[in-house]
Amino acid sequence: MLLINCPWCGPRDETEFHYGSEAHIGYPEKPEDLTDKQWAEYIFYRNNPKGWFAERWVHNVGCRRWFNIWRNTVNHEFGPSYKPFTKQPSRPQ
Amino acid sequence: MTIKRRHTEELPEHPDFLWKNPSPKKSYDVIVIGAGGHGLATAYYLAKNFGITNVAVLEKGYLAGGNMGRNTTIIRSNYLWDESAGIYEKSLQLWEGLEEEVGYEMFFDQRGVMTLAHSVSDLRSKQRNFYANAVNDIDSQWLTPEEVKKIAPIVNISPDVRYPVLGATYQARGGIAKHDWVAWGYAKAASDLGVDLIQGCEVKKVKVENGKVVGVDTNQGFISANKVAMAAAGHTSVLSEMAGFRVPLQSRPLQALVSELLEHVLDTVIMSGAVHVYVSQAHKGELVMGAGTDAYNSYAQRGGFHVIEHQLASALELFPIFSRAHLLRTWGGIVDIAPDASPILGLTPVEHLYINSGWGTGGFKATPGSGWAFADTIAHNRPHDLVKPYSLNRFVTGHLIDEHGAAGVAH
Numbered sequence: 001m002l003l004i005n006c007p008w009c010g011p012r013d014e015t016e017f018h019y020g021s022e023a024h025i026g027y028p029e030k031p032e033d034l035t036d037k038q039w040a041e042y043i044f045y046r047n048n049p050k051g052w053f054a055e056r057w058v059h060n061v062g063c064r065r066w067f068n069i070w071r072n073t074v075n076h077e078f079g080p081s082y083k084p085f086t087k088q089p090s091r092p093q
Numbered sequence: 094m095t096i097k098r099r100h101t102e103e104l105p106e107h108p109d110f111l112w113k114n115p116s117p118k119k120s121y122d123v124i125v126i127g128a129g130g131h132g133l134a135t136a137y138y139l140a141k142n143f144g145i146t147n148v149a150v151l152e153k154g155y156l157a158g159g160n161m162g163r164n165t166t167i168i169r170s171n172y173l174w175d176e177s178a179g180i181y182e183k184s185l186q187l188w189e190g191l192e193e194e195v196g197y198e199m200f201f202d203q204r205g206v207m208t209l210a211h212s213v214s215d216l217r218s219k220q221r222n223f224y225a226n227a228v229n230d231i232d233s234q235w236l237t238p239e240e241v242k243k244i245a246p247i248v249n250i251s252p253d254v255r256y257p258v259l260g261a262t263y264q265a266r267g268g269i270a271k272h273d274w275v276a277w278g279y280a281k282a283a284s285d286l287g288v289d290l291i292q293g294c295e296v297k298k299v300k301v302e303n304g305k306v307v308g309v310d311t312n313q314g315f316i317s318a319n320k321v322a323m324a325a326a327g328h329t330s331v332l333s334e335m336a337g338f339r340v341p342l343q344s345r346p347l348q349a350l351v352s353e354l355l356e357h358v359l360d361t362v363i364m365s366g367a368v369h370v371y372v373s374q375a376h377k378g379e380l381v382m383g384a385g386t387d388a389y390n391s392y393a394q395r396g397g398f399h400v401i402e403h404q405l406a407s408a409l410e411l412f413p414i415f416s417r418a419h420l421l422r423t424w425g426g427i428v429d430i431a432p433d434a435s436p437i438l439g440l441t442p443v444e445h446l447y448i449n450s451g452w453g454t455g456g457f458k459a460t461p462g463s464g465w466a467f468a469d470t471i472a473h474n475r476p477h478d479l480v481k482p483y484s485l486n487r488f489v490t491g492h493l494i495d496e497h498g499a500a501g502v503a504h
């Protein structure tokens with residue numbers, strides 16, 4: 001089980017959280033201008049890196065708030081977690 | 094060749110070497126990346142059906158060391174949509190003659206697959222699936238809880254449980270096979286036809302010139318090829334990126350487990366999507382169980398133990414008799430999941446580069462059909478009719494094949 005560092009509550013068991021996939025996917029600024037291909041990218045395409053990944057989790061049985069965190073998809077090591085709309089810490093080495 | 098079917102007590106020793114281990118040649122007509130079930134089947138059908146034998150299968154680890162050797166081997170074709178009926182039923186028909194065709198025992202066993210429904214909405218969606226199967230001429234039966242109990246006496250059909258059994262679909266032609274033997278059978282048959290199976294050979298870069306694939310860089314040097322076919326399951330995103338395009342796949346851990354060897358108490362396969370468990374009893378007597386995926390992206394081939402606990406809790410309610418069984422071993426594989434839980438197959442934005450991916454949690458059953466139709470696609474450089482609906486382009490056109498109910502949770 002992962003031990004996930006909620007930026008509000010501190011480290012908690014993975015079972016307290018829900019996964020939210022890739023972080024920093026903003027709603028398109030001008031949706032009316034998007035081509036079908038761009039819509040497909042916005043809706044269906046997410047990065048799937050082997051290595052460090054900035055992803056979202058929600059602490060749904062704790063503070064119920066969303067946040068972002070760096071995690072390595074090869075060994076499940078965590079980097080820094082950070083609140084939404086704050087500056088993203090650089091990718092861990 | 095006729096295959097004699099053996100019983101448990103007669104299970105043979107592991108076989109001697111079945112294929113050659115050549116060094117890679119400088120160039121091939123077709124390079125297949127990944128020696129899982131789909132890659133091996135693709136190579137076999139390229140050689141067998143199209144006479145294309147100057148083929149290499151490159152495998153970064155050992156043959157069938159990925160999902161092919163880690164799955165719970167459930168085989169069935171009673172999916173919801175027409176597109177799925179097409180490729181999974183073709184696959185089941187190939188399974189029915191496969192041991193004879195490749196001349197190798199695979200312990201294919203049509204013991205039936207039962208899918209339980211536990212709530213009113215679950216019941217309705219299973220019945221919808223059942224009627225869709227009827228329309229597509231796919232054998233399927235509807236079972237009442239009492240009929241479930243007749244086929245599998247150890248199932249608890251008491252209404253007094255959290256998730257009572259309200260009914261089930263049953264595909265009598267479904268069943269299991271021994272996954273490693275399936276891989277070995279395809280490998281041996283492909284190798285006998287002249288295909289080079291190269292283990293410990295990792296593709297590091299897919300080389301593209303003027304929009305056309307020209308070969309691959311590997312830890313054993315550059316190997317040129319007229320055509321390259323990716324069958325890399327959980328690593329498809331990584332390979333696509335090497336070739337310069339994206340795929341809408343996410344790689345997730347999927348775990349399974351076995352108990353110690355037990356008396357035979359279950360001679361069919363039972364799945365329950367709603368409570369996240371599926372069970373069969375293998376030939377030697379161990380209970381084989383699987384669950385849903387872990388929540389997060391991963392390439393680590395392992396998941397959290399709470400997922401195992403969750404599936405065992407469900408299993409115990411359905412099968413109280415399992416309460417004394419011991420967990421012997423758990424493991425995980427990395428499955429590639431598309432947004433609609435259906436595979437992504439066919440051509441890619443790079444000429445002569447083909448993709449076979451997105452089989453996610455349920456591609457073992459598709460091994461023969463997928464290899465068969467993918468080989469045809471590669472040989473003719475156009476998608477076979479069964480492959481057509483699974484194009485990468487469906488995420489732009491919106492023609493999704495939503496099998497979440499059928500494939501996303503269980504098999």
Ligand SMILES: Cc1cc2nc3c(=O)[nH]c(=O)nc-3n(C[C@H](O)[C@H](O)[C@H](O)COP(=O)(O)OP(=O)(O)OC[C@H]3O[C@@H](n4cnc5c(N)ncnc54)[C@H](O)[C@@H]3O)c2cc1C
Nearest residue numbers: 127129130131153159160161164165167296426456457458
């Ligand atoms: C626990 C578990 C249970 C499952 N249960 C079922 C089930 O009951 N029924 C069912 O139908 N399906 C099931 N599945 C799904 C099924 O196993 C997969 O859909 C299927 O095996 C995927 O195709 P494959 O066999 O070709 O994949 P794999 O065996 O994973 O083959 C891909 C190969 O590509 C290789 N590779 C990757 N990158 C590179 C590279 N750069 N260079 C060279 N080689 C590379 C990998 O090492 C790997 O061997 C299950 C999967 C898991 C993990």
Ligand SMILES: [Zn+2]
Nearest residue numbers: 006009059063
């Ligand atoms: Zn919190």
